[in-house]
Amino acid sequence: MTSRAVVTGIGVVSPNGFGAEDYWTATCGGKSGIGRITRFDPQRYPARLAGEVSGFSAEDHLPSRLIPQTDRMTQLALVGADHALADAGVSTGDLPEFGMGVVTASSCGGFEFGQGELQNLWSKGGQYVSAYQSFAWFYAVNTGQISIRNGMRGPSGVLVSDQAGGLDAIAQARRLIRKGSDLILSGGVDASICPWGWVAQLAGGRLSTSEQPDRAYLPFDTDAAGHVPGEGGALLIIEDAEAARRRGVTRVYGEIRGYGSTFDPRPGSGREPALRKAIEIALDDAGLSPGEIDVVFADAAAVPELDRVEATAITEVFGRRGVPVTAPKTMTGRLGSGAAPLDVAAAFLAMRTGVIPPTANVTLSPEYDLDLVTTLPRRASVNAAVVLARGHGGFNSAVVLRSTD
Amino acid sequence: MASGEFTVQDLKRILHEAAGESDGADVDVGTMDTEFIELGYESLALLETGSRIEREFGITLDDSTLFDSPTPRALIEAVNAQLTVQEAS
Numbered sequence: 384m385t386s387r388a389v390v391t392g393i394g395v396v397s398p399n400g401f402g403a404e405d406y407w408t409a410t411c412g413g414k415s416g417i418g419r420i421t422r423f424d425p426q427r428y429p430a431r432l433a434g435e436v437s438g439f440s441a442e443d444h445l446p447s448r449l450i451p452q453t454d455r456m457t458q459l460a461l462v463g464a465d466h467a468l469a470d471a472g473v474s475t476g477d478l479p480e481f482g483m484g485v486v487t488a489s490s491c492g493g494f495e496f497g498q499g500e501l502q503n504l505w506s507k508g509g510q511y512v513s514a515y516q517s518f519a520w521f522y523a524v525n526t527g528q529i530s531i532r533n534g535m536r537g538p539s540g541v542l543v544s545d546q547a548g549g550l551d552a553i554a555q556a557r558r559l560i561r562k563g564s565d566l567i568l569s570g571g572v573d574a575s576i577c578p579w580g581w582v583a584q585l586a587g588g589r590l591s592t593s594e595q596p597d598r599a600y601l602p603f604d605t606d607a608a609g610h611v612p613g614e615g616g617a618l619l620i621i622e623d624a625e626a627a628r629r630r631g632v633t634r635v636y637g638e639i640r641g642y643g644s645t646f647d648p649r650p651g652s653g654r655e656p657a658l659r660k661a662i663e664i665a666l667d668d669a670g671l672s673p674g675e676i677d678v679v680f681a682d683a684a685a686v687p688e689l690d691r692v693e694a695t696a697i698t699e700v701f702g703r704r705g706v707p708v709t710a711p712k713t714m715t716g717r718l719g720s721g722a723a724p725l726d727v728a729a730a731f732l733a734m735r736t737g738v739i740p741p742t743a744n745v746t747l748s749p750e751y752d753l754d755l756v757t758t759l760p761r762r763a764s765v766n767a768a769v770v771l772a773r774g775h776g777g778f779n780s781a782v783v784l785r786s787t788d
Numbered sequence: 789m790a791s792g793e794f795t796v797q798d799l800k801r802i803l804h805e806a807a808g809e810s811d812g813a814d815v816d817v818g819t820m821d822t823e824f825i826e827l828g829y830e831s832l833a834l835l836e837t838g839s840r841i842e843r844e845f846g847i848t849l850d851d852s853t854l855f856d857s858p859t860p861r862a863l864i865e866a867v868n869a870q871l872t873v874q875e876a877s
Contacts, residue, residue, distance in 0.1 A: 447808035447810075451836075514836035604849040
């Protein structure tokens with residue numbers, strides 16, 4: 384029998400909550416972390432809102448040696464990893480170092496660090512560029528730093544497929560568990576709210592230019608007009624179910640049960656976008672029928688054309704208003720590679736608490752036949768969930784999660 | 789630009805700015821002969837430290853000078869030797 388990959392620990396660093404408990408209380412309470420950017424003066428930019436992790440000071444959580452060599456995204460990721468390990472009750476020193484790996488996703492690398500060093504290069508000269516720039520900007524740096532700090536030397540890597548990467552990393556973690564690893568720390572944390580990162584995001588053409596935090600990010604709404612970016616994400620401890628049992632774990636969040644990923648056809652080809660297929664592959668992989676799914680966490684692009692594609696895919700697989708759909712990322716902004724892992728965390732917390740968090744601020748457009756959970760959280764028994772994520776350029780990924788109770 | 793002698797206090801300050809404070813024993817008169825790696829500083833930390841010493845003291849250090857100076861005493865001596873050479877020229 385194939386080994387099962389179960390989630391035993393969750394670490395959250397989100398604009399609306401630091402730590403899983405904080406995040407869940409805020410999310411079920413409809414509390415948003417979106418506001419005017421404070422990390423730089425956004426006045427001269429067309430988009431001025433973001434979901435920032437406020438009040439985070441790396442010095443309070445990490446050793447001095449790590450500060451000069453890490454971008455903000457890595458500092459947040461290291462703390463998220465600490466939370467996840469603590470939540471799982473893992474002392475990495477007690478487990479075989481080659482039995483534990485790290486697989487994270489990254490959408491853009493360490494932009495803020497890189498911006499600082501580019502400024503040093505062009506304003507002062509090459510001798511002022513930090514030696515740490517060599518790796519601090521790099522996509523794989525969160526994986527590397529988490530691995531080094533915690534002595535996790537098993538199979539590791541990074542997935543780079545924009546927002547879909549957050550699910551692709553979790554799927555890779557499951558693959559490694561099936562190949563014999565006992566424990567993989569996985570997920571994603573991005574943070575690029577700095578002028579350089581902002582300009583890169585603006586170039587994508589999908590940012591909301593609204594200045595009202597409660598009107599700026601409205602997926603599936605008639606007024607959808609782009610998204611608000613955010614920083615943060617989630618990291619998960621994923622273990623072989625049998626290995627977790629052996630080390631004395633008695634309660635797990637649930638299982639990574641199915642996964643599917645597809646790539647969209649060439650734009651203008653007239654062929655159907657591939658999101659529906661990704662959902663079907665994931666359900667098939669999980670051995671579950673659409674009727675067994677209790678909630679879908681949507682990608683929620685808030686670009687009308689993309690919302691239409693997603694609503695159509697969900698309706699075709701699950702039927703008209705056939706499954707509750709939600710997008711709590713309306714309270715955090717889109718977190719790049721951190722978005723989908725945070726949705727996975729939310730899905731497991733929904734299973735544990737019997738509550739589906741709301742999609743904040745959205746009034747469902749009459750165009751979509753979705754059972755969108757808006758305004759208030761909904762009490763529901765959640766045993767199986769689907770999480771969707773899409774990345775710029777055509778990436779579609781879906782995972783199926785299942786409770787193990 | 790600073791001038792004169794490069795001291796252990798200079799090294800300690802620049803090392804902290806460049807690479808942060810180590811959890812272990814600090815660079816000090818008592819650890820002059822302890823290897824950097826044992827003090828918690830790897831090659832990249834020394835590269836960054838060397839680059840800051842160069843900027844502050846207006847000297848040029850070869851990478852080999854850095855890596856051939858495994859202890860605080862050796863690095864301080866190498867920097868001071870370079871300072872003497874440059875002052876003489």
